[in-house]
Amino acid sequence: MIVVAVHTPSRLGRWLVSGPPLAYLIVFFALPSLIMVLASFRTPGEFGGLAPLIEEGKLDLNLESYARFFSESVYAQIFLKSFGYALLTTLFCITLAYPLASLIARSSRRYRDLLLLLVILPFWSNFLIRIYAWMILLGPNAALARTVNRVLAWFGHDPVPLLFSAFAVLVCLVYVHLPFMVLPLYANLEKHDQALLDAAQDLGANAWQRFWRITFPLSLPGVYAGAALVFIPAFGIFAIPDILGGPEDSLIGNVIKQQFLETRDWPFGSVLSIVLTVVALAFAGLAAWVARGNLRTPSSARGSRA
Amino acid sequence: MALLEIQNVTRRFGDFTAVDNVSIGIEAGEFFTLLGPSGCGKTTLLRMIAGFDLPDGGRILLKGEDLVDRPPERRPMRMVFQSYALFPHMTVEGNVAFPLQMAKTPASEISAKVEAALEDVRLTGFDKRYPHELSGGQRQRVAIGRALVTHPSVLLLDEPLAALDAKLREEMQIELINLQKEVGITFVYVTHDQTEALALSHRIAVMNKGRIEQLDVPSKIYGFPKTRFVADFIGHINLLSGSVSERQGGVITLAVEGLGPVRVTSASPISVGGAGTIALRPEKIRIQSSAPTDSPDNHYRGTVGDLLYMGDVTVYKVSIPGGTRIEALLANSQSGRAKFFEIGDAVEVSWPVDAGHLIEE
Ligand SMILES: Nc1ncnc2c1ncn2[C@@H]1O[C@H](COP(=O)(O)OP(=O)(O)OP(=O)(O)O)[C@@H](O)[C@H]1O
Numbered sequence: 238m239i240v241v242a243v244h245t246p247s248r249l250g251r252w253l254v255s256g257p258p259l260a261y262l263i264v265f266f267a268l269p270s271l272i273m274v275l276a277s278f279r280t281p282g283e284f285g286g287l288a289p290l291i292e293e294g295k296l297d298l299n300l301e302s303y304a305r306f307f308s309e310s311v312y313a314q315i316f317l318k319s320f321g322y323a324l325l326t327t328l329f330c331i332t333l334a335y336p337l338a339s340l341i342a343r344s345s346r347r348y349r350d351l352l353l354l355l356v357i358l359p360f361w362s363n364f365l366i367r368i369y370a371w372m373i374l375l376g377p378n379a380a381l382a383r384t385v386n387r388v389l390a391w392f393g394h395d396p397v398p399l400l401f402s403a404f405a406v407l408v409c410l411v412y413v414h415l416p417f418m419v420l421p422l423y424a425n426l427e428k429h430d431q432a433l434l435d436a437a438q439d440l441g442a443n444a445w446q447r448f449w450r451i452t453f454p455l456s457l458p459g460v461y462a463g464a465a466l467v468f469i470p471a472f473g474i475f476a477i478p479d480i481l482g483g484p485e486d487s488l489i490g491n492v493i494k495q496q497f498l499e500t501r502d503w504p505f506g507s508v509l510s511i512v513l514t515v516v517a518l519a520f521a522g523l524a525a526w527v528a529r530g531n532l533r534t535p536s537s538a539r540g541s542r543a
Numbered sequence: 544m545a546l547l548e549i550q551n552v553t554r555r556f557g558d559f560t561a562v563d564n565v566s567i568g569i570e571a572g573e574f575f576t577l578l579g580p581s582g583c584g585k586t587t588l589l590r591m592i593a594g595f596d597l598p599d600g601g602r603i604l605l606k607g608e609d610l611v612d613r614p615p616e617r618r619p620m621r622m623v624f625q626s627y628a629l630f631p632h633m634t635v636e637g638n639v640a641f642p643l644q645m646a647k648t649p650a651s652e653i654s655a656k657v658e659a660a661l662e663d664v665r666l667t668g669f670d671k672r673y674p675h676e677l678s679g680g681q682r683q684r685v686a687i688g689r690a691l692v693t694h695p696s697v698l699l700l701d702e703p704l705a706a707l708d709a710k711l712r713e714e715m716q717i718e719l720i721n722l723q724k725e726v727g728i729t730f731v732y733v734t735h736d737q738t739e740a741l742a743l744s745h746r747i748a749v750m751n752k753g754r755i756e757q758l759d760v761p762s763k764i765y766g767f768p769k770t771r772f773v774a775d776f777i778g779h780i781n782l783l784s785g786s787v788s789e790r791q792g793g794v795i796t797l798a799v800e801g802l803g804p805v806r807v808t809s810a811s812p813i814s815v816g817g818a819g820t821i822a823l824r825p826e827k828i829r830i831q832s833s834a835p836t837d838s839p840d841n842h843y844r845g846t847v848g849d850l851l852y853m854g855d856v857t858v859y860k861v862s863i864p865g866g867t868r869i870e871a872l873l874a875n876s877q878s879g880r881a882k883f884f885e886i887g888d889a890v891e892v893s894w895p896v897d898a899g900h901l902i903e904e
Pocket residue numbers: 556561579580581582583584585586587588735
């Protein structure tokens with residue numbers, strides 16, 4: 238009994254530990270979300286913002302902004318497009334991060350920290366500055382665009398601009414989110430037990446079979462974690478299409494920003510934000526659900542070289 | 544020619560020689576054990592046989608074919624890893640089916656073969672479990688079943704029982720013996736546990752510092768150790784060193800310092816003056832309160848210095864006035880009798896001339 242009592246933190250202790258982060262989440266996440274949900278049911282003000290909540294003694298709450306969202310298909314289309322960009326970004330990130338993460342996981346301890354440092358190095362400079370850097374890299378006078386267009390010219394093709402295009406947006410989306418895929422994937426791959434691969438090889442598996450039957454399924458928790466970290470922010474992004482995209486490349490993040498800052502239709506902006514959150518959460522939930530089926534035994538996956 | 548031929552195999556790591564010019568021929572159907580202390584190169588040798596590592600010198604042949612160009616996945620041998628190395632994301636069935644799938648076995652035959660392999664290792668009914676839902680002994684059996692399912696010509700086992708507790712280890716040893724008899728597959732077994740090696744093997748190679756010290760059947764390894772190292776490594780033993788003072792027929796007399804002349808039968812061609820060691824097992828020594836007066840045996844007076852009651856037997860450490868200590872072992876066959884002598888008792892130790900075994904130095 239005494240042992241149990243010692244190991245159970247007191248009620249006060251528990252509150253002291255979990256209190257501050259909880260308070261932070263309530264003040265800066267739960268309350269604003271609640272305000273946004275409330276705003277989505279209100280009427281836009283005459284000159285932007287919100288109309289008074291109580292008008293002529295009556296509570297002014299309505300579903301008009303929701304009705305507008307569901308009646309104008311253009312918004313669903315933008316959602317679909319944003320979803321597509323985010324999905325493509327996630328897929329490209331997986332493809333690029335996988336070899337990188339396994340290279341780092343397999344390199345000697347000495348170089349590992351250095352390589353990880355290089356992966357997170359971009360975070361040391363400002364997000365917007367990095368996006369503007371792509372503007373220069375993809376600009377019409379930069380080597381990349383000139384080379385591409387020279388090659389196109391050989392094939393008798395007209396020159397194409399790289400900047401202000403879906404291409405530019407995607408390249409930058411992948412570039413910005415790549416570390417978020419590399420890090421969880423590395424953390425997963427680094428824990429893999431070499432004895433399992435030796436055993437698979439001993440049992441007749443060639444290099445591809447060892448990857449596909451052992452390494453890849455065991456890395457799925459890392460892939461899902463990375464996918465969530467890439468997909469969710471990529472889904473709502475507005476800065477990259479703003480700076481690098483053409484008029485066609487507006488994503489849902491841009492539309493939401495527009496609603497709040499330019500059109501100043503706060504209720505409709507709130508509706509779009511809520512839909513964005515719900516779709517992203519649903520997607521993350523789906524990924525977690527799929528992952529659970531594959532997350533059988535993380536703890537027994539370890540062992541030592543025999 | 545033996546099934547598996549290891550010819551002058553050497554493996555160096557930098558200027559350290561882990562396996563030093565080892566030659567072994569392992570016959571089909573044999574239970575062969577590599578025995579030696581930690582770091583003597585057992586795993587290194589086994590990994591070269593499996594193909595995970597290549598020798599710096601020498602050859603490894605299976606049925607006369609040099610294996611140098613065959614990667615592990617193309618050698619008809621299977622390894623059982625000390626850590627089991629079960630695939631955690633696959634069920635028992637999935638684990639055992641894996642090598643069959645790799646061998647492109649028709650899907651229709653797989654489940655019957657898996658079933659048969661699980662029966663061999665007495666795990667019928669466990670096929671839907673995941674490795675983390677099994678006990679240590681059950682995991683070990685899955686690892687063995689998975690290795691046996693394709694009927695390899697050689698099974699390589701690297702300290703497969705090291706992680707199990709003593710009782711389970713003994714059970715698994717008996718199962719391994721029976722299994723090996725049943726499937727008739729050649730086992731190459733690595734262990735640093737001498738009793739395990741003696742209990743399981745048809746033949747044992749005792750390794751030390753990358754070399755083979757002695758390769759023989761268990762009773763010869765135990766009874767006639769060729770070197771001091773082997774004698775010392777396998778069980779308890781008295782080692783009496785000295786120089787040969789007399790040779791008469793098949794009996795050699797060794798002048799042992801601190802004890803006196805000790806006679807031993809030996810076919811060794813050692814000449815008078817040569818250095819030798821007599822290896823003498825404690826259970827071969829008689830311990831009595833008075834001397835057998837007229838006997839050709841070696842016999843010495845002493846006092847009981849220490850004793851260790853171990854239940855079935857008691858070990859007596861007898862101090863001889865010259866300074867030598869002789870370890871003798873007496874079975875407590877009479878029930879309720881803990882020991883025959885007390886510390887300080889004057890005793891006489893004796894052994895026949897053919898009880899010891901001479902090791903030349
Ligand atoms: N890859 C390697 N690089 C350098 N030295 C190694 C390597 N592998 C093994 N060794 C050395 O070779 C020697 C033999 O190692 P090995 O693993 O074969 O020993 P072992 O007999 O299996 O020991 P144990 O009973 O502890 O498993 C050891 O001294 C070890 O340090």
